[in-house]
Amino acid sequence: MNLQEYILSGIIESYVLGLASAEDSVEFERMCDAHQEVRAARNAFELQLEQSLLQQKLEPPRALKSRIFSEIGMEKDEQPPRIISGKPVLIPRKGFARYVAAASLVLLFGSVLLNLYLLNQYKKSIAQYKELVATQTQIAGANQMLQTKLEDYENALRLMKNPLMEIVKMPGAPASPAPSSMATVYWNTESKEVYLLVNRLPMPVPDKQYQLWAIVDGHPVDAGIFDMNKDLSFVKLKTIPKAEAFAITLEKKGGSTTPTMEAMYVIGKVTG
Amino acid sequence: MASTETYSEQELINALKDRDDQAFSYLYDHYSGSLYSIILQIVKSPEMAADILQEVFINIWRKIESYDPLKGRLFTWMLNISRNASIDMLRSKGYMNSLKNQEITDNVYGIDLVTQTNIDGIGLTKFLGKLKPEHRILIELAYLMGYTHEEIAQIEDIPLGTVKTRIRNALLQLKVYLK
Numbered sequence: 291m292n293l294q295e296y297i298l299s300g301i302i303e304s305y306v307l308g309l310a311s312a313e314d315s316v317e318f319e320r321m322c323d324a325h326q327e328v329r330a331a332r333n334a335f336e337l338q339l340e341q342s343l344l345q346q347k348l349e350p351p352r353a354l355k356s357r358i359f360s361e362i363g364m365e366k367d368e369q370p371p372r373i374i375s376g377k378p379v380l381i382p383r384k385g386f387a388r389y390v391a392a393a394s395l396v397l398l399f400g401s402v403l404l405n406l407y408l409l410n411q412y413k414k415s416i417a418q419y420k421e422l423v424a425t426q427t428q429i430a431g432a433n434q435m436l437q438t439k440l441e442d443y444e445n446a447l448r449l450m451k452n453p454l455m456e457i458v459k460m461p462g463a464p465a466s467p468a469p470s471s472m473a474t475v476y477w478n479t480e481s482k483e484v485y486l487l488v489n490r491l492p493m494p495v496p497d498k499q500y501q502l503w504a505i506v507d508g509h510p511v512d513a514g515i516f517d518m519n520k521d522l523s524f525v526k527l528k529t530i531p532k533a534e535a536f537a538i539t540l541e542k543k544g545g546s547t548t549p550t551m552e553a554m555y556v557i558g559k560v561t562g
Numbered sequence: 563m564a565s566t567e568t569y570s571e572q573e574l575i576n577a578l579k580d581r582d583d584q585a586f587s588y589l590y591d592h593y594s595g596s597l598y599s600i601i602l603q604i605v606k607s608p609e610m611a612a613d614i615l616q617e618v619f620i621n622i623w624r625k626i627e628s629y630d631p632l633k634g635r636l637f638t639w640m641l642n643i644s645r646n647a648s649i650d651m652l653r654s655k656g657y658m659n660s661l662k663n664q665e666i667t668d669n670v671y672g673i674d675l676v677t678q679t680n681i682d683g684i685g686l687t688k689f690l691g692k693l694k695p696e697h698r699i700l701i702e703l704a705y706l707m708g709y710t711h712e713e714i715a716q717i718e719d720i721p722l723g724t725v726k727t728r729i730r731n732a733l734l735q736l737k738v739y740l741k
Contacts, residue, residue: 298734303730304729
């Protein structure tokens, strides 16, 4: 079959009217691509069919056109958002909102910095406060000590000032291990209470204690043991109703019933 | 909405692809009558034909991007869309049911059922009427009823090759009358 026979075979009309088989259609399209004559013949039949059928009109219902247009009109309205919805949409901010957003970020940053600064200051203040409390406690402790000491001194002074006090000075005894030793007994003549002030005595060895003796009718009577106090050696000892003299010996810890005469440090007579 | 402008084929296609309302209005005004005529000759019911014509024009609007001018003219493309939509309707359940109802109604009133709308003298039918009967029946079965060559070979009890040849000859004859 040559090209002219192919063109006149009826394939053109079959294809254009949609009656050609799939196989024939594929071949026809290939022939159209390859041969301008086939294309021209196809186009000629298409034009003839179109013109012929355009003269064979039947008017469709009048309302149909507006029905179709309202439907595609709605589609047209829907289209822009459909296109936009396919892509990520960045809604531009209005100028004022952008300023507010920027300002709030600046404020937030500033607030964070301020908070860090204040936290640091707070920690410093806490440390300083603790230091102050410790110092204050120390001072209060020291004050308490001074207060106590002062009270002791005041007490001692009050007792010494008492006009009823008999003062018995006891210098170093004739055979004293420490001849420059001295102590003083304050003896209340009314209540018979005995207080001792150590003026100067050597510190005893750890297992020994000083002991005060009252000499009553030529016999020594225990008047009490005492420890050497660094601050104020003014201590209240035993009440002694009657005595002609007082003496101090160094005895074993806890005291003795009779004085060790070789260890008599001081002795003094009641002048009365 | 009547269009006053006229378009060349290429201008019309370009304008339609640009979603130009006026071009679409022109397209409807210019072609809806011919297409409605073809549809009506296939489905026979004016109501259905109107529904199909609406569907056809909406599809033309939606699918204009897929139209390829190298494969044929715009009218040929629209004609095939119209015929395919009409034949789809013939094959649908709704059409079968409406035919049954029509038969019952027609029987009740004792009216011979042929066509409500007389289309014998117009459109494609006018040309078909000029064909020899053996040619005419093949065109009606193939073009208006959408039967395949194989189905026609069975219905008419003729060889498949003969169906193809007769259809081609019928179309060539039809072409002569189309002038």
